[in-house]
Amino acid sequence: MRDYSRLFIDGSWQLPSGQGLAEVINPATEAVAGRVPLGDEHDVNRAVAAARHAFGSWSQTPSSVRAGYIRTLVDQLKARADEMAAVITDELGMPVQWCRAVQVDGPIVGLEQYIELAGLMDEVREVGNSLVMREAVGVCAFINPWNYPLHQLIGKLAPALAAGCTVVVKPSQETPLHAFLLAEMIEAIGLPAGVFNLVSGPGSKVGEALARHPQVDMVSFTGSTGAGVRVAQAAAPSVKRVCLELGGKSPLLITADADLDAAVRYGVQDVMINSGQTCTALTRMLLPASRYEEALAIAVDETRKLVMGDPQDPNSFLGPMCSAAQRRTVLDYIRIGQEEGARLLCGGDTGVDLDRGFYVAPTLFADVDNRMRIAQEEIFGPVLCLIPYADEAQGLALANDSPFGLSSAVWAADAERALQLARQLRAGQCFVNGAAFNYQAPFGGYKQSGNGREWGEEGLAEFVETKAIQR
Numbered sequence: 130m131r132d133y134s135r136l137f138i139d140g141s142w143q144l145p146s147g148q149g150l151a152e153v154i155n156p157a158t159e160a161v162a163g164r165v166p167l168g169d170e171h172d173v174n175r176a177v178a179a180a181r182h183a184f185g186s187w188s189q190t191p192s193s194v195r196a197g198y199i200r201t202l203v204d205q206l207k208a209r210a211d212e213m214a215a216v217i218t219d220e221l222g223m224p225v226q227w228c229r230a231v232q233v234d235g236p237i238v239g240l241e242q243y244i245e246l247a248g249l250m251d252e253v254r255e256v257g258n259s260l261v262m263r264e265a266v267g268v269c270a271f272i273n274p275w276n277y278p279l280h281q282l283i284g285k286l287a288p289a290l291a292a293g294c295t296v297v298v299k300p301s302q303e304t305p306l307h308a309f310l311l312a313e314m315i316e317a318i319g320l321p322a323g324v325f326n327l328v329s330g331p332g333s334k335v336g337e338a339l340a341r342h343p344q345v346d347m348v349s350f351t352g353s354t355g356a357g358v359r360v361a362q363a364a365a366p367s368v369k370r371v372c373l374e375l376g377g378k379s380p381l382l383i384t385a386d387a388d389l390d391a392a393v394r395y396g397v398q399d400v401m402i403n404s405g406q407t408c409t410a411l412t413r414m415l416l417p418a419s420r421y422e423e424a425l426a427i428a429v430d431e432t433r434k435l436v437m438g439d440p441q442d443p444n445s446f447l448g449p450m451c452s453a454a455q456r457r458t459v460l461d462y463i464r465i466g467q468e469e470g471a472r473l474l475c476g477g478d479t480g481v482d483l484d485r486g487f488y489v490a491p492t493l494f495a496d497v498d499n500r501m502r503i504a505q506e507e508i509f510g511p512v513l514c515l516i517p518y519a520d521e522a523q524g525l526a527l528a529n530d531s532p533f534g535l536s537s538a539v540w541a542a543d544a545e546r547a548l549q550l551a552r553q554l555r556a557g558q559c560f561v562n563g564a565a566f567n568y569q570a571p572f573g574g575y576k577q578s579g580n581g582r583e584w585g586e587e588g589l590a591e592f593v594e595t596k597a598i599q600r
Contacts, residue, residue, distance in 0.1 A: 131163035131216065136172055136329065137312040139179035140322025146171035147330055153306055156222040156449040157440050159485045163220070165305045168330035173297070173338040176326035180268045180295035181344050183323025188265040188293035190321075196247040198320055199240065199290055205314040206237050213310055217279060220304040222448040222487070223403050224440040231402070236283040239568040239584055246589050247291035260598045265293035266370060267346030269592065270339035272332065272360065273308070274351045275301035275451055276406040276509075281351045281374070282308060284572070284583040290324070292592035297326045297345070299336055303451050305329045332356065340364045347372065347592070351408075353507070354533075354577045372581030372591050374408070374573060376507040377535030380528035381411035382550060384521065384541040389420055392540035393427040395563045397513060399538075401435055401491050404447045405511035406455070408578075409536035409558075413497075413504055415524050418517040425495055425515060429474050432491045432513075438483070447511060449487040456487040459510030463492055466503040466512075472496045476511070499527050507533070521550070529555045534575030536560070557582075 134150065135142035147169035155162040187195075206213065214229040223232060254261040271285045278301060289296050300308035308327055315325045328335055340348050340363035347370040350360045354375040364371050381396045383389065399411045416424045440448035450456040456479075463477050476492030489510055497504050497514040504514050518524040528537065537556035540563070541547035551559040557574045571587035573579060581591050 130161065131306050131309070133163070133165045133309045136166055136168055136176070137309075137316070137325070137327040138172070138176045139326065140316070140320075143175075145169070146175075147334075151302055151305075151329070153220050153304070154452070155219050156451050157486045159487075163306045165309060165329045168328040168335050170334060170338040172328050172330070173335055173342065176297045176328050177268060177339075177342050177344050179323035179326055180297055183321060184265070184268055184295045187295055187321055187324050190293065192247040192250045192291075195290055195293060196244045198318060199247065199287065200244050201318040202314060203237060203241050203244070205318060206233070206240070209310070209314065210234065210237070213279065213307060216306050216310055217304070218440050220306045221275065221278065221451055222440050224442070224445040224448045226443050226445060227402060228440075232277065232279055235566070235568070236280045239280075240283050240287045242569060242585070243287040243291040243589070246288070246586060249586065249589060250292060250593075256597075258599055260600065262596050262598070263292070263593045264596055266592050266594050267294060268344060269294045269296045270342070270345045270348040271296055271298045272336045272339065272348065272350040272352070273298065273300050275303035276403060276408070278304045279307045279311070282311065284588065285349045286325070288589040289592050291589055294347075294592050295324045297328060297339060299328055299330070299332075299339060302329070302331060336360070337363050341366065343367045345369055349581070349591070350374070357579060370591075373579035374581070374583065375535070375577060375579040376533055377408045377410070377574065377578050378413060378505065378507055378531050378533045379409055379411045379536040379538070379556065380413045380415055380531070380554070381538040381540065382415045382524050382528050382554070383417070383424070384539070384546070384550070385417040385419055386542040387540045388542065389424055390427055391563070393424050394431045395540070396538075397428055397431040398435075400513045401432070401447055401511050404450055404489070405459075406451060406509055408507075411536070411538050412508065412513055413499070413528075413531075414513060414515050415518050415527055416515060417524075418519055421517045425474065428493055428513070428515060432475055432493055435491055437488060437490060447491060450489055450510060451487070453487050455509065456489055459489045459508060459512065462503055462506070462508045462510070463512060466494050466497075466501065469501045469503065470496075470498075471501060471503060471514070499530055505531065525550065525553050532577045535578035
């Protein structure tokens with residue numbers, strides 16, 4: 130149990146103006162895992178004022194000093210990585226088999242690169258009679274999701290610190306405990322007061338107050354497309370910069386000459402990790418009609434091998450949904466898929482005999498028409514749509530027939546052909562033949578999957594204003 134009664138503002142733990150505490154529920158046991166304060170608009174105002182006050186000196190701090198703080202934070206996270214992973218398993222329900230590597234070690238790798246990238250802020254280009262240089266964008270508000278909570282927080286915080294920005298963080302109400310643990314680490318490394326501020330509370334109060342605050346220069350949001358639209362609308366009157374990482378309905382295009390067994394098993398696992406609660410999940414598997422029935426058999430076999438159960442059990446591949454509400458959403462979509470005429474191959478229910486927990490069994494739908502809601506809307510659960518195509522032209526058309534464009538994948542026997550297909554997919558990233566995620570590469574979406582980029586040099590650029598001095 131982790132109980133927090135104070136917010137981290139201006140370098141210290143302060144009593145909130147908002148009233149009451151929010152309970153954080155362990156989705157596997159349905160027990161209370163912790164409590165955090167319910168901040169309000171007054172708390173937001175205090176945090177933004179602290180960030181604004183700190184910005185002048187922090188933005189002028191030598192990049193080597195900022196890099197030093199990032200290095201020390203990396204050391205803190207490495208030293209407390211097991212503790213952080215345990216907290217995220219408790220609040221999110223991701224099994225211990227995955228949580229340390231995916232939710233903690235990955236973000237540490239992403240954070241570490243900004244030790245060096247901070248030095249880019251010192252570069253000055255001469256263009257004709259002008260000097261072109263980078264400056265920090267200012268005070269930044271981070272509104273974070275519940276599904277990869279530390280991952281997305283570090284993806285915003287690391288480049289912001291490197292650039293010289295100050296920040297106010299609002300974690301998700303479902304998974305806020307990791308952010309309070311991170312604030313403890315921030316305090317321990319002695320980051321100057323006001324550079325990092327943490328205000329928990331509902332999005333309708335804290336999130337919207339941050340998005341519309343006139344002293345916030347940039348808001349970075351990760352979440353649903355609908356919520357992202359509301360954030361952008363709230364930010365518009367003050368013309369602040371908005372970076373949005375939103376929903377996805379990503380395709381995996383498997384060619385007729387591909388290693389079908391490897392490709393299909395990869396696709397099933399990709400969707401089922403984190404119980405399908407992944408914005409980049411390859412939830413539409415596009416299969417050549419000539420090999421469709423073979424692919425269905427492989428997908429069912431792989432799905433039935435995956436163990437769903439207690440997140441504390443190292444044999445569990447899937448844990449529960451993050452919340453009871455998310456379980457209801459996923460089960461509703463499964464019902465919709467059946468009503469639309471998709472063929473349920475396996476899953477479709479809670480799938481476990483446990484007395485408690487918000488579980489949904491890994492679910493496969495065959496004979497899906499790409500116009501169905503289950504193929505067009507983000508379900509955010511362990512649900513995979515298997516869609517046949519007649520030829521590669523139709524496969525590409527189906528892959529791009531989506532309001533989203535966050536991620537994509539291709540699996541083909543010929544690497545050059547795979548690359549040609551990848552270039553034709555309208556998405557911010559594409560994984561070829563099971564390639565790994567790269568923290569040095571930019572991450573972000575096309576279309577309704579958002580705008581802006583995270584990670585790598587492009588991630589730093591989101592927190593930078595470019596100035597030209599004519600002489």
